[in-house]
Amino acid sequence: MNLALLIPEITLAVFAVLVILLDLGVRQKTVLRSVALAGLVIAGGVTAAMWGGSYPAQFSNMLAVDHFALFFKLLFAGIAFLVILASADYVDKFARFQGEYYALILLSTLGMMLMAATADLISLYIALELTSISLYVLVGFLKDRKSTEASLKYLLLGAIASAVLLYGMALIFGYTGQTQLGAIARAIQSMPPSAVMDSPALLMGIVMLIAGFGFKIAAVPFQMWVPDVYEGAPTPVTAYLSVGSKAAGFAIILRVFFSAFGMPDWLSANWGAIFAVLAVISMIVGNVAAIPQANIKRLLGYSSIAQAGYLMVGLATFGFAPASSVLGQSGILFFLASYALTNLGAFIAVIAISNKIGSDEIADFAGMFKRAPVLALALTFCLVSLIGMPPAAGFMAKFYIFSAAAQNGLLWLVVIAAINSVISAYYYLRVVKVMWSGEAASGEKVPSSGAPRLALFICCLGVLLLGVIPGLVMRLAEVAGRLFAF
Amino acid sequence: MGLAAAYWIMAVVAVLAALGVVFLRNVFRAALSLVLCFITVAGLYITLSADFLAAVQILVYVGAISVLIILAVMMTREVQQGSPANRLKIPAFIVAAVVLGIMIYTVTATSWQVASAAPLAPTTVPLAGKLFSESGFILPVEIAAMLILAAILGAIVIAREK
Numbered sequence: 001m002n003l004a005l006l007i008p009e010i011t012l013a014v015f016a017v018l019v020i021l022l023d024l025g026v027r028q029k030t031v032l033r034s035v036a037l038a039g040l041v042i043a044g045g046v047t048a049a050m051w052g053g054s055y056p057a058q059f060s061n062m063l064a065v066d067h068f069a070l071f072f073k074l075l076f077a078g079i080a081f082l083v084i085l086a087s088a089d090y091v092d093k094f095a096r097f098q099g100e101y102y103a104l105i106l107l108s109t110l111g112m113m114l115m116a117a118t119a120d121l122i123s124l125y126i127a128l129e130l131t132s133i134s135l136y137v138l139v140g141f142l143k144d145r146k147s148t149e150a151s152l153k154y155l156l157l158g159a160i161a162s163a164v165l166l167y168g169m170a171l172i173f174g175y176t177g178q179t180q181l182g183a184i185a186r187a188i189q190s191m192p193p194s195a196v197m198d199s200p201a202l203l204m205g206i207v208m209l210i211a212g213f214g215f216k217i218a219a220v221p222f223q224m225w226v227p228d229v230y231e232g233a234p235t236p237v238t239a240y241l242s243v244g245s246k247a248a249g250f251a252i253i254l255r256v257f258f259s260a261f262g263m264p265d266w267l268s269a270n271w272g273a274i275f276a277v278l279a280v281i282s283m284i285v286g287n288v289a290a291i292p293q294a295n296i297k298r299l300l301g302y303s304s305i306a307q308a309g310y311l312m313v314g315l316a317t318f319g320f321a322p323a324s325s326v327l328g329q330s331g332i333l334f335f336l337a338s339y340a341l342t343n344l345g346a347f348i349a350v351i352a353i354s355n356k357i358g359s360d361e362i363a364d365f366a367g368m369f370k371r372a373p374v375l376a377l378a379l380t381f382c383l384v385s386l387i388g389m390p391p392a393a394g395f396m397a398k399f400y401i402f403s404a405a406a407q408n409g410l411l412w413l414v415v416i417a418a419i420n421s422v423i424s425a426y427y428y429l430r431v432v433k434v435m436w437s438g439e440a441a442s443g444e445k446v447p448s449s450g451a452p453r454l455a456l457f458i459c460c461l462g463v464l465l466l467g468v469i470p471g472l473v474m475r476l477a478e479v480a481g482r483l484f485a486f
Numbered sequence: 487m488g489l490a491a492a493y494w495i496m497a498v499v500a501v502l503a504a505l506g507v508v509f510l511r512n513v514f515r516a517a518l519s520l521v522l523c524f525i526t527v528a529g530l531y532i533t534l535s536a537d538f539l540a541a542v543q544i545l546v547y548v549g550a551i552s553v554l555i556i557l558a559v560m561m562t563r564e565v566q567q568g569s570p571a572n573r574l575k576i577p578a579f580i581v582a583a584v585v586l587g588i589m590i591y592t593v594t595a596t597s598w599q600v601a602s603a604a605p606l607a608p609t610t611v612p613l614a615g616k617l618f619s620e621s622g623f624i625l626p627v628e629i630a631a632m633l634i635l636a637a638i639l640g641a642i643v644i645a646r647e648k
Contacts, residue, residue, distance in 0.1 A: 001620050013632055016632075016635070017635075020639070058625075059620065059621075059624065059625040060620075060621045060622075062623075062625050062626075063625055094648065096646070096648060097643050097646075097648075100639045100642060100643050103639055104636060104639055104640070107632060107635065107636045107639075108636070110632060111629075111632075111633075111636075114629060118625075120625075120626075122623060122626050123623075123625050123626040123629060126626045126629045126630055126633060127629055129633055130629055130632055130633040130636060133633060133636050133637055133640060134636045134640075136640065137636070137639065137640035137643055137644070140643070140644065141643065143648045171592070174598060174599075175596065175598065175599065176599070177599045177601070195597065198595075198597075199595065199596040199597055200591065200592045200595050200596055201592055201593070201596035201598070202596075204588070204589075204592045
């Protein structure tokens with residue numbers, strides 16, 4: 001065991017405790033923010049420094065230290081960094097709990113990092129619970145009626161999803177006798193194919209895993225928690241949920257399904273077909289339900305369901321051609337990175353605007369171009385990226401995923417996804433239209449403070465860079481997407 | 487033979503107690519029925535030679551969680567009225583029945599792997615070795631520590647006035 005390979009995780013745990021301890025004595029609470037940010041920078045920096053090396057799996061193959069895990073660790077550290085920057089003004093709404101807020105964000109980031117790295121069903125489950133429990137609490141931080149309701153709803157539905165997930169894991173463990181992903185794969189491959197096909201336990205287990213993970217990534221039909229939770233939660237937490245939790249869910253799905261169920265081909269085609277169906281209904285339900293929304297947080301909630309649908313087109317590709325679809329896997333990683341920047345950017349602009357005007361209703365955003373030109377421009381750019389139009393990152397992200405799908409015989413899925421992109425343009429552009437042409441309720445300017453502005457700048461710059469020179473991140477994603485098997 | 491008889495008796499009682507949790511209108515009686523269910527499940531673990539699991543089941547579920555539930559019931563007003571009527575009774579019954587059918591089919595139609603080695607008895611010492619050794623499950627145990635920290639923070643946030 002080499003604890004040096006765990007430095008990113010240990011750093012986050014130490015800094016989470018440090019934030020709580022400092023909270024006792026420090027009067028100036030912005031110190032806590034700086035400490036939390038410092039922890040994320042160190043964790044991210046160490047992760048980046050580890051890039052390029054090859055490290056053995058730790059804890060008897062329970063924890064992988066591969067490029068896939070490093071890619072996601074870096075992504076999660078970046079997401080948490082931006083979320084904390086964006087919360088700078090928002091935390092005044094729960095001034096008494098700032099220490100707990102930052103500590104819980106660090107702990108859930110720790111959970112997500114472990115989710116991306118773990119290669120064993122048991123540690124995977126506990127890492128997932130660490131993430132979830134931190135998020136349940138973060139959702140309820142406002143302690144008002146909506147926030148509490150959202151938190152309770154998230155907790156109850158999340159508990160059911162966890163139960164289904166555990167049942168699935170129990171079936172898979174019972175069938176193969178293993179919890180380590182590689183060992184599960186070996187157990188399945190050592191059985192005669194006819195025996196595997198005749199026993200429903202494995203397929204049932206896989207279906208239940210998909211249901212449990214589907215809750216995390218907010219895929220239809222496991223999405224019913226999304227609108228209420230997104231609306232009720234503090235907006236920075238909503239932003240964090242919509243990108244962090246989703247990316248962690250996809251990280252787990254990629255690793256589990258590739259490492260454990262990637263072979264034989266008929267098995268992966270089976271779960272690929274399930275993901276194809278889920279992709280179709282997620283895209284359609286997400287996009288159609290987003291059209292009538294009047295609240296920007298609910299709108300972005302439904303949009304995140306649709307985005308999960310596009311991502312699952314990548315998963316379906318991955319299932320139908322796991323051996324040859326390096327583009328499919330790295331496409332998903334690229335999409336997640338670009339989606340994280342884009343959606344965070346959109347949410348940070350929303351936070352900055354609605355914190356000042358005191359409303360999340362789209363109608364109240366009218367004439368925002370005159371009141372806050374920079375924020376309106378940034379939000380417009382992020383929405384354009386969510387549609388998937390050049391030169392924003394969303395275009396390249398969709399291009400990679402859809403072209404991989406088309407190359408692997410899923411043209412019908414690409415056609416449905418393209419139609420959905422057109423539908424989505426309608427409601428994204430409606431927000432843009434309200435901001436640019438609507439009559440402002442007052443001529444008053446909407447000022448924003450430094451930290452969120454910095455976060456917004458980073459997001460928009462990232463979206464632009466990923467859209468114009470995608471090769472840089474794509475190369476990282478290719479390295480990260482290739483490994484797995486052990 | 488005696489073990490099998492004990493297994494089946496406890497299995498039947500566990501299922502009946504679980505049904506009682508759902509069907510009893512009085513919340514307090516439902517809670518007591520849940521305690522009975524927990525105890526019989528602990529008994530099932532013993533018949534399956536999982537002695538450590540049985541002890542944990544008694545300590546955590548029968549002990550702590552039952553007391554917590556009963557305390558919560560006592561602190562809740564209008565317990566006497568019982569749980570409210572549910573309009574979704576029939577759809578819920580249908581869904582539950584379908585799930586039950588699928589699970590019974592899954593469990594009976596699968597040819598399960600059976601370990602060739604006899605079960606360990608007692609299990610506590612080997613389990614400790616498994617849990618706390620480097621080649622065992624020390625990583626999930628450590629993550630669980632962070633999970634409990636997060637849960638404590640959550641409890642503080644929920645319980646304290648804003």
